Amino acid sequence: MTIRMPGAVKGVLTAAVLATASLAATPSLAEIKGLEIIAPASPGGGWDQHARTLQQVLQDQKLASNIQVVNIPGAGGTVGLAQFVTAKKRTPTVLVGGQIMLGAIVTNKSAVTLDQVTPLARLTGEYTAIVVPPDSPIKTFGDLIQKFKADPGSVSWGGGSAGGSDQILAGLIAKSVGVDPNKVNYVATAGGGELLASALGGHVTLGMGGYSEFAPQFQAGKLRAIAVSAPQRLPGSDTPTMKEQGVDLEFVNWRGVFAQSSAKPAELKELQEAVAKAVASDEWKQAVKQRGWIDLYQPSAEFASFLKQERAQIEGTLKDIGLVK
């Protein structure tokens, strides 16, 4: 691994040149020395990718040095959250998290909640697409709602883990069309390939997941998107929104980053500024675009009030579905 090849050297040089250039362009900032980013999930997932992209950008933009990403997977992020809240660290530490964590905290009756951390910034989000196989008799979101209203059990909703974003959205849809959310025939999968396969194979009536995850299948004509949970149609896509089709819903699966509540005000400010600078960089924007995320940056204060609303909605929906008493 220590063998350096011309290509790699070139890459490193280019990165260095770019970094220097951007450094010259922006007034330089105090570099955070030593930063730990906790990804409360296994390598490869969304949280891990956010942690590693943030690591890369903070490092390249000289906003922080000696950054480590630590994976602490488990229970929808609540294992990582619990360790983050209780850990006494010498170096500044941040935690990546997202919407799924909110649901997991309630369903798992987690001892720690997001009240015990300080929201640092909302980073990105993904809108949910509802997909069907190309030969499905369901052509529009309206068709789906009609079938669902007539016989709720006959529609199987394939999505990620129970109590996660997809099931919450299914519950919200049911509620807004006047069907008892408890009647949603939700089929939980491990997400990713397993979900895609059951949608492609037509084993469930419809699949739910991040729009970008399905996008390659739309282009190849293997799946059809009948609705997206965004406020307006996504750039470069003609999938109609739920609102357009008469269901007044907007839903975003967001991801953000949190600081320890024990962080001193000065340290907190430093972290906020570093994250703000990082997400404003071209490198971050490029990475966000490549991975099919949507930049939904919100600074600390706005993120905190967004979280408050979001919690109320999610906890309410989980009760409606019957996952939480």
Place this chain on the structure above:
Amino acid sequence: MDTLAALGHGFLVALTPYNLLWSAIGVTVGTAVGVLPGIGPALTVALLLPVTYGLEPTSAFIMFAGIYYGAMYGGSTTSILLNAPGESGSIVTAIDGHAMARQGRGAQALATAAIGSFIAGTIATAALTFVAPLMVKLALLFGPAEYFALMVLALTTVTAVLGSSLARGLASLFLGLALGLVGIDMQTGQARLAFGVPELLDGIDTVVVAVGLFAVGETLYVASRHRFETEEIYALKGSKWMSREDWGRSWKPWLRGTLLGFPIGTLPAGGSEIPTFLSYLVEKRLAKKPEEFGKGAIEAVAGPEAANNASAAGVLAPLLSLGLPTSATAAIMLAAFQQYGLQPGPTLFDNNPELVWGMIASLYIGNVLLLVLNLPLVGFWVKLLLIPRPWLYAGILVFSSLGAYTLNNNVIDLVILWVIGLLGFGMRVLNVPVAPCVVGLILGPLAEQQFRRALAISQGDPSVFLTHPISAALLIIAALLVIGPMILRHRSNGAGKNDSASPSGTHPAT
């Protein structure tokens, strides 16, 4: 012909000295992470992603493919020598592989694993080259009902590892099934048997249980008997090469393992353990000396090792042809595609032929490199067994604990490992076989989830398992596998009564 031309072009890409070097680096790193417990190919690729940013995508993927295949080779080493499976695909290998090592046949076990991996890897890569789209189309026919039937079929493996006492074997199986229930239920999100411990919510890791039962339990047992028994083990007896008989007993299992591994690998919810279980079962059923199974039968190493390597190639079929990630490593490779701005999915072959075919060609090359790397290493690895026993055992315990900790960076895993290790020790003392426990732990939760999904989709109608043709066929095969030997035994018993001259004409299969 198009495929051949594209593959030829792929070889031109992969055989440039620059890309060959990355392939060599990949297989070496892969072998190393396969040997180290707790660090799998998924984590390694994730760690290397930022480092490879400056590389050409083709070179990076050639290296990733090398790591992926290399880890599959390396995984068997610790299973065989230390009884500590590094990943779930090599758990079955430990059963007879370690028994062989104790008899001084560790070198042959490692060799049949390496050569079997090479043959299976090469055939499966060829299958990936030529029939991937077809296999993926078939794989998509598998819905929850079909998966459930497949799990039931795999569960019949238990009959091959039950041991001499039915009651003890079943006790072990049910223990495994109970351990499999621990954690959040996927369909309802409710915690089961977690006792308020958040670390238990994601269930107990299969590798932790296997290492606990096999390595820690066994080590404690041997250590506890050390003073009283002077059993001569671990010496390298005779030649370190495979004998003519070893070859004769290995080649068919290699091929059968490949035949099971590749198609099951292409299934989006197949997993690398299931083909290894089925391979073990098939080999025991077909073996001339089934009574050797569990005591160091070379077929039981050759078949499962071929099966897990073939399934590794199978996993790449849906990834490359549909963009479906069906294992942790595949999911990270998918992320890597995105890092390079490539669109993984049905259009990848058309848009980036150089990359895809270069990577497929590098799989053939990587296999050869792995064989060249691993066969000479056999001589080195078996030297591990010359370490004085107290040191070796202490080493195994340290190595196992380290591996369990690295899995999730969590101390609770160490506690679980040692509790399970003590349990394994107790089972060993009471002569309860540990293999059925692992089979139950892996298959129980999978079967349960698929069963419930199938019933949810059919709105509670259980006939789905019989009205879906694939599901019905698999269930019938499973039933025959269980009932068949009983009928045979019954018949031979009947024959024994008539002709008392041949009372031990057949061996009971279990």
